[in-house]
Amino acid sequence: MKFCTVKQYFDDENNNNVTNGIATTVIPLPNKHLKIKANNKEMEQYEQELLRNVMPQELTKLILAANYLNFKEALDFFCRTVANAIQNKSVDYVRKFFGLESDFEPGEEEKLCKEFAWSFEGVDED
Amino acid sequence: MSDNLSMLDSLPHEILTNVFVRLPIKSIVTCTAVCKTWKSLIQNPTFISSHLHHSSNNNNKHPLLLFRLCSSEEKEHYVLHFDNQDFNEYTRFDDFPFHGQSYDGIFHVVGTCNGLVFLTDNLYRYHNNFVLWNPCVRKFVKLPKPNITCFSHGGYNASVGFGFDSKTNDYKVVRFVTLGEKGQMGKSPPEVEVYSLSTGKWRMVTALPPIGAARGHDPEAFVNGALHWVALRKTGTKFLNFVMVFDLGDEVFREIALPKLSDQNGDEYWVRVSISAYGNSLALFQPGFPNHRLSIWVMKDYADASSWTKIKTLPDAFLVEGIPRSHCIPKCFRKSGEVIVELYGGYLSSRDLKTKDFKDLRIRGYANTFVDSYVESLVLLDKPNQLRKRQKRKRNNNRKQICGPMLYKIHRFRFFLRCKTQNRSWSKHSKHSTF
Numbered sequence: 001m002k003f004c005t006v007k008q009y010f011d012d013e014n015n016n017n018v019t020n021g022i023a024t025t026v027i028p029l030p031n032k033h034l035k036i037k038a039n040n041k042e043m044e045q046y047e048q049e050l051l052r053n054v055m056p057q058e059l060t061k062l063i064l065a066a067n068y069l070n071f072k073e074a075l076d077f078f079c080r081t082v083a084n085a086i087q088n089k090s091v092d093y094v095r096k097f098f099g100l101e102s103d104f105e106p107g108e109e110e111k112l113c114k115e116f117a118w119s120f121e122g123v124d125e126d
Numbered sequence: 127m128s129d130n131l132s133m134l135d136s137l138p139h140e141i142l143t144n145v146f147v148r149l150p151i152k153s154i155v156t157c158t159a160v161c162k163t164w165k166s167l168i169q170n171p172t173f174i175s176s177h178l179h180h181s182s183n184n185n186n187k188h189p190l191l192l193f194r195l196c197s198s199e200e201k202e203h204y205v206l207h208f209d210n211q212d213f214n215e216y217t218r219f220d221d222f223p224f225h226g227q228s229y230d231g232i233f234h235v236v237g238t239c240n241g242l243v244f245l246t247d248n249l250y251r252y253h254n255n256f257v258l259w260n261p262c263v264r265k266f267v268k269l270p271k272p273n274i275t276c277f278s279h280g281g282y283n284a285s286v287g288f289g290f291d292s293k294t295n296d297y298k299v300v301r302f303v304t305l306g307e308k309g310q311m312g313k314s315p316p317e318v319e320v321y322s323l324s325t326g327k328w329r330m331v332t333a334l335p336p337i338g339a340a341r342g343h344d345p346e347a348f349v350n351g352a353l354h355w356v357a358l359r360k361t362g363t364k365f366l367n368f369v370m371v372f373d374l375g376d377e378v379f380r381e382i383a384l385p386k387l388s389d390q391n392g393d394e395y396w397v398r399v400s401i402s403a404y405g406n407s408l409a410l411f412q413p414g415f416p417n418h419r420l421s422i423w424v425m426k427d428y429a430d431a432s433s434w435t436k437i438k439t440l441p442d443a444f445l446v447e448g449i450p451r452s453h454c455i456p457k458c459f460r461k462s463g464e465v466i467v468e469l470y471g472g473y474l475s476s477r478d479l480k481t482k483d484f485k486d487l488r489i490r491g492y493a494n495t496f497v498d499s500y501v502e503s504l505v506l507l508d509k510p511n512q513l514r515k516r517q518k519r520k521r522n523n524n525r526k527q528i529c530g531p532m533l534y535k536i537h538r539f540r541f542f543l544r545c546k547t548q549n550r551s552w553s554k555h556s557k558h559s560t561f
Contacts, residue, residue, distance in 0.1 A: 063141055079141065083148035091159045103162050112159045118221065118264060119155035 090123045139167055146173070147180040151262045151502060169508040171295065178240055178503045185501045189461040190216055192238055192500035193474075195491040200231035204243075204261055206500060209461050213476075213487055219261035233257075235496040237288050239348060241503025242297060244288040252276050253286060256299060258323065258506070265506035272328045273319050274303045281306035283339065287346030287353040293375035297323040297505070300331075300353055300372055304340040312339045312360030320377070331372075335379045338370050347403040350428060351375055354382070354408060356401050358394070365395040369408070383431035385423055387412060404459050410434070411456045420454045422465065422479065437479055457497040466497050 059078060066074035086094045095102065102109060113120060146154055146168060154177070158165045167173055189209040196202055204219040224233060228247035236244040242260050246253040256269040274282065284303040291298050299321040304311070316338065318331040338357030346355040357370040369382040388394045402409045410423040427433040454467040457474070464476045464485075472491040475484050 060137065063137065067138070067141060075141070075144065079144040080148055082145045086145075086157075087149055087153050089153070089156075091156055094157065094160050098160075100161050102160070104159075109159065112165070116155050116158065119152045120159075123156070 088122075088124050091120070142167060143173055143176055147177045151504065154504065155263060155507070168504075171508060174504045174507060175295065178501070178505070181241075181502050190500045190502070191458075191460070191466075192243070192496075192498055193489060193491075194235050194494075194496035195489070196232050196494050198492050201225065202232055207489075209499070221261070221264055223259070223264070223266060224257065228255075232494060234494070236286055237346070237348065238498050238500055239288055239290050239297065241501055241505050242288075244299065246286060252282075253284065256286075256321070258288075258297065258299075260503065260506040262502050263504055263507045265509060266511055267323065267326075267506065267509065269299065269321055270326070270328065272301060272321070273330060274301065274305075274317055279303075279305055279307070279317075283342035285340040285342065285344050285346060285355045287348065287355060287372075289348035289351070289353055289374050291374040292351060294324065298374050300346075300374075302335070302340045302355060302357075302370070302372075310360065312358045312365055313337060314339075316340055316357075318372070331377055333378050335372075336370060336381055338368065341398070345400055345402070347401045347408055349403045349408060350406060352380075354401055356384070356399055356410075364391070364393045366392070367394050367397060367399060369401065380429075382408075382425075382429055384410065385431075385434040385436070400456075402456070402458060405463075409459065420456060420467075422456070457495065458499065461499070468495055 059082060063075065063078045063082075066078055086097055089097075094100075104112070142164070146157060149157070154168060158168050191207050191209045193205045193207060194202060195205065202222050202225065204222060206216040206218070208214050208216050224245070228234075230248055233245040234248045234253070236246055238244070241262055242258050245257045245259060247255045252275070254271065254275065256272075257266055258269070259266040274284075276282065282303050282305045284301050286299065286301045288297070288299050290296075301319050302316045303318070304314075304316050314337060315335040318335055319328050320331055321328045336357075336359075338359045340355070341358060344356055346353050348354075352371050352373045354369050354371050356367050359366050359368060367384050367387060369384060371380040371382060372378075373380070384399070386392075387397045387399060397412070399410050399412045402411060404424055407428040408425045410425075412421040412423065413419075414421060421436060423434050423436050425431075425434050454469060454477075457466040457468055459465055460476060464478050466474060466476050466487070468474055468491065472493065472495060474487045474489045474491065474495065474497070476487055477484050
């Protein structure tokens with residue numbers, strides 16, 4: 001059920017979406033889930049360990065792999081990780097994390113900062 | 127390396143949505159300033175609905191209660207508490223944007239829905255100014271003047287309610303107005319008008335309501351997509367209370383009968399009850415007279431009038447800080463089914479209806495305390511803060527002059543200032559002409 005697309009992946013030789021490296025990370029996840037089951041703390045620790053060595057760039061590949069494989073639990077897990085990473089951070093930090101540049105007109109961004117000034121207060125330091 | 131970096135910015139929108147809905151609201155708002163794509167993704171009704179859905183699911187596990195407490199200086203405080211054993215504070219909304227802008231100092235909170243708080247001011251029972259406010263994103267919409275006001279239609283009693291129409295993904299405010307000029311109370315249907323957030327306008331409802339009178343200021347319950355309020359009908363020589371129901375989606379009326387509430391030959395003119403949401407059904411609060419005992423009825427099966435069950439009559443006193451407190455004013459039900467009551471002196475406590483346990487919530491309001499369940503949301507994030515628009519409406523040709531010069535000059539703030547010299551809030555009010 002969770003791996004309905006995995007068979008398809010192995011059959012599809014020209015697949016560029018998922019590399020072997022990713023497959024070794026994503027695919028063991030459900031087994032680990034079953035082993036740990038409802039023990040949240042252990043799962044958290046496992047998640048921390050897994051992601052300590054993963055850079056944001058790798059994270060993208062993991063997310064896209066989980067998305068392609070239709071693996072909802074892994075996708076939710078990776079999205080949760082990204083959310084935790086950018087939570088309460090400044091706009092510049094988030095831009096750097098995602099490799100994005102501001103494409104606002106000069107006046108537009110200023111207007112936004114003024115309108116939502118309250119949300120930019122008290123963010124964590126970069 | 128640069129190829130890898132550029133991949134994060136090309137994540138599909140569904141995945142970005144999956145990330146954003148997990149962020150606290152403050153961070154989501156910060157993300158609108160990252161780039162244009164993110165801004166248009168977030169400030170979008172579809173995303174706002176997705177976020178609300180996620181927030182509601184979280185809320186089922188960790189329900190919240192919104193408290194509006196007034197201090198003796200007529201300042202309003204809005205606080206969110208966890209609706210659990212510990213009842214700890216979750217957050218405060220310190221940025222109430224309308225301090226001192228209500229005629230009598232503080233606003234009347236009508237209700238909450240999907241993170242929106244609906245406020246009206248209160249001028250001798252007439253609500254003239256209505257505001258929809260989302261404290262989570264600090265956005266508000268001031269409604270245009272309704273079609274029926276005391277200047278256009280003369281004296282009236284009105285009940286006002288607020289809810290969400292899931293058919294059109296729209297928020298609606300509904301007023302049920304019983305005009306004084308219609309004659310005998312309880313023998314005619316009310317005038318009903320609806321405000322829709324998506325159109326920004328009031329319009330009269332076309333469906334014919336059942337005969338029933340609004341008694342004014344009574345709260346309404348929004349349950350199962352419909353607004354419920356207690357109306358009074360005169361049949362022969364006797365008055366009877368019943369629940370009038372207005373479905374927000376279909377905009378049609380229904381009725382639900384109430385249990386027998388009076389021993390006085392079936393005449394319920396003097397019976398005043400208030401209705402409340404109770405899970406997916408309704409509850410009724412009947413204050414006792416003259417015993418100050420509160421009766422609570424619950425409709426076990428929604429819309430089945432035969433399932434009204436009297437579950438409790440609360441006795442008087444409960445010790446708070448060693449002093450017996452009484453005069454229970456019910457506020458709302460907690461997720462657990464306990465009822466929050468306000469005791470004499472503004473002390474809020476939680477009462478278990480099965481056991482008889484009272485729990486002191488250690489929260490105290492000065493007066494006009496409002497409590498209701500609350501869900502955080504981004505509703506109104508896609509709209510600018512909106513001052514009231516002037517809405518053209520058909521004038522009633524039989525325009526009545528309200529008896530007495532005082533009401534006629536209501537809109538002239540300086541005159542009113544002279545009438546209310548004692549009220550400190552007016553000194554602030556005279557400097558503003560916001561309303």
